[in-house]
Amino acid sequence: MNFAMILKVALFAILRNKMRSFLTCIGIIVGIAAVIAVLAIGKGASVMMVKEISSMGDNLVMIWPERHRRGEVRTGMGSGQTMTADDAKAIKRELSHLVSSVSPTVNVSCQFIRNNRNWNGRVSGVSFDYPEIRNWEVSNGRFFEEHEERACSRVCVIGTTVLANLYEDGENPVGTILRIGSMPFRVIGVLSSKGATGWGQDQDDIVMAPYTTTSRILQRSKFKAINMMNVSLVSMDDLEESKREITALLRQRHQLADYQDNDFETRDTTEIMNTIGSVSGLMTVLLTAVAAISLLVGGIGIMNIMLVSVTERIKEIGLRMAIGATPAAILWQFILEAVMLSTVGGAVGVAVGIGTAHAIGEIQHWPIVIEASSAIWSFVFSSFVGMFFGFYPAYRASKLNPIDCLRYE
Amino acid sequence: MSSLIEIKDMYKVYAQGDEPVHALDGVSVSIDYGEFVAIMGPSGSGKSTLLNILGCLDTPTSGSYLLDGIEVARRNRKELADIRNQKLGFVFQNFNLLPRISAVEQVELPDLYLGRLSRAKRRRRAVELLRRVGLGARGKHTPAELSGGQQQRVAIARALMNEPPVLFADEPTGNLDTKSSIEIMNLFTELSNEGITIVMVTHEDDIAAFAKRQLVMKDGKLIKDCRK
Incomplete structure (x- = not known):
């Protein structure tokens, strides 16, 4: 069975239940959109800070005398007299x-x-x-x-x-x-x-x-x-x-x-830049965790609806098997349906995220930087989610006995 | 020349509750190329079980089954799917058409799984088959727009798509009125005259009368085998 055909079948199945498909996608859409928007705002902030720091002056090394101590009490930076x-x-x-x-x-x-x-x-x-x-x-x-x-x-x-x-x-x-x-x-x-x-x-x-x-x-x-x-x-x-x-x-x-x-401390702008870099690195890790959780929830939603879909179309599965669909063909049909759902969800999520980021930037006057890589990764990752969570329902469908499917009432 | 279908000592046992149920209780039969066979019997006699096993939709508990010279009783699911795709055509009581796709697309389905023909050739063959079963003008209609008799003709055209040597029909007229039933049976007779082997399950005597050979089953056993 060729790929285009399976794709068409999957698309048909999704369009047959537009409302249900949309609700299934929402989990993915919200998750991806949130990640894209927060990343855009975070990246904007860090770009602005880097710009500000370089406005402090180029090639700059700052030196402070050691903090003045009285006993074990330390006072502010630059308070020493050395x-x-x-x-x-x-x-x-x-x-x-x-x-x-x-x-x-x-x-x-x-x-x-x-x-x-x-x-x-x-x-x-x-x-x-x-x-x-x-x-x-x-x-x-x-x-x-x-x-x-x-x-x-x-x-x-x-x-x-x-x-x-x-x-x-x-x-x-x-x-x-x-x-x-x-x-x-x-x-x-x-x-x-x-x-x-x-x-x-x-x-x-x-x-x-x-x-x-x-x-x-x-x-x-x-x-x-x-x-x-x-x-x-x-x-x-x-x-x-x-x-x-x-x-x-x-x-x-x-x-x-x-x-x-x-008895003195030195600091330069690269160090400060590195600090900002590590802060934004931490933010990326946290966002990735948030993204993973929201995609997990979205993925379970897809799995749930795919299980329903398999039961609903059990006669179709039986008929396809009767006329020669191999277990692999059935497996791919349902995996592709799940992947399509999650990929469409991912694409819509990227669009919604970019829109949201711009809207927030407009309202709050924050700089917004949208990186192509984050959009592409979100998109790719959402299709993996579909593949992962679509597998079990599809596997179950492929393991069905044709005669049981045809007799199913 | 060996037979198209040759089964020997076939048993199918269901473990239902404490008592095992023998749906097939040692059936042996052979069917030659080009035969038109009706399998008859009361409900629960095992005739549908026999047809499902012959059609590779179900596997026997024991016994051997040679189809077109190959042993199929112990094949894996993938191999059975390929056998169904290339060697068998199915016609069901409730037509089993996919909802929402056109008659031509229904007929094309078996070749989509086989991939033998190009897109254009596949379409041409599907249209040709629809004309062959008398539905030349209705290729674009979906099942909901067709009558029962017309739907069954689409199903027959679909069964013929990959040029299988044998056609299995499970109560093909069970959901049809008398007029449509006779039209379908006339179509079967024509196909039989063209050399296609047809094995049909029915419980109606006048439908079985179209076949040239009748097998009668009772309690999982073959009790009568008569040829016209």
């Missing part, structure tokens, strides 16, 4: 073949006052080349320059959130005086808006000043301790070597003996 601006200068000076620029960062939380308005926020003391390292542009005015950094000038650049809270609409802040804590600073520029990070922190709620000024005038610190530094590498290809060299240099400068641990 790293200084001199470390940053040394890295730039001695590893110039690997490092293009280094920006120390000193963070202070301050009250900003402008006329009768005030705002509490963070001052980031950075170096003049920070905008370059972080791919962050000044939209209005300018960033401070090297001589201002060296001279501890009281100049600052403000983020758009700070601008919105301290200035009138349309007011040009460049050239105005802003009081930070008790010190007057001249505003020389406005940073372009960067929006929130993937984890919800408003990056525009910031004021930037030279780290020298921040350390000496705002922190009133005699030491040159910094909270972190951003090291920009010449090339990402040298990442491992660069991290090794930086670590060696810092250990030497901090006079650490071999048995002592590093």
Whole structure:
């Protein structure tokens, strides 16, 4: 018996009971659609996060001093006092073949006052080349320059959130005086808006000043301790070597003996990317489990309806056997019917899933990324489900005795 | 030349409750090529069991069965299916047409399992067979659109599709009125005259009278064998 013929017979059987076939497919449709939709949303989110991280700056290695400890109590990242601006200068000076620029960062939380308005926020003391390292542009005015950094000038650049809270609409802040804590600073520029990070922190709620000024005038610190530094590498290809060299240099400068641990931590964007990768990997595993369960339920639905179908068409089976259908032909006829049901269910599920993902993306303004591979795999897998769960009913049909079938009432 | 059908000492025993039931109790008979045989007897006499075994739909408990020179009593299901497909044609009391497919497609079915003919040749042969049984104009009709007599003609055309040497009919006129019954029997007579062997089960004497040989069964035994 040829394949096209069996296919036609199976299609006929499915179309004969349209409502029943549809209800049977629903389990598969819902399962596949859910997987496709969630995968599309998840992939969209991870693509967005990757984009955001690369917007932090290319070739970036971040270094924090070790967390400060009091007894066994550890405080926040960057709270240690072990790293200084001199470390940053040394890295730039001695590893110039690997490092293009280094920006120390000193963070202070301050009250900003402008006329009768005030705002509490963070001052980031950075170096003049920070905008370059972080791919962050000044939209209005300018960033401070090297001589201002060296001279501890009281100049600052403000983020758009700070601008919105301290200035009138349309007011040009460049050239105005802003009081930070008790010190007057001249505003020389406005940073372009960067929006929130993937984890919800408003990056525009910031004021930037030279780290020298921040350390000496705002922190009133005699030491040159910094909270972190951003090291920009010449090339990402040298990442491992660069991290090794930086670590060696810092250990030497901090006079650490071999048995002592590093008193600083390094992190780079690839590590963060890897973390995101492992999170989305975990999500894929969970989704696969959900998909497997829903397809199991859908498959049992198909098996159930196929058993009914075999009983219902027992006379047809008898007749086909009487005129020469081999057990294998009967087996294939019913397996193909089940496969067709589940494959159609899978195809509809893929379509519904893509539609749902786009609808949710539209409503929630989430990015949606639909991968062809996930659609194809769902589709292929659903036909396997049909094959697997269709086998038992089909096997039972093929084992029937022709004479019992013909006599069945 | 040996017979088309040759059975020897055939037994069929059903284990029903405590008492085994002997549906066939040592039947031996041979049927030659081209014969038109009617198997008669009261219900429960074993005539349908005999026909089912002859038609390879059922297997005997013991005994030998030579069909067209081959032993078929101990064959597996696949081989029996192939024998039914190529050597036998069936006509049933209740026609056993598939619902919803056209007469031509019904007739084509046996060759779909055999795959001997091309698509076009198969269709041509099916149309030809329908004309042969007097249904030339009704090829596109489904069973629901045909009368009982017409449905039985479709079933006969289907039975002839793979050119089997023998046709088995189980009460072929049981569901038909007298006029249709006589038409079907006339068709059988014509087929018989063309050389096709026909073995038919019936309990009606006037239907059996169309056959050239009558076998009468009772309690699983053959009690009478007479030729016209």
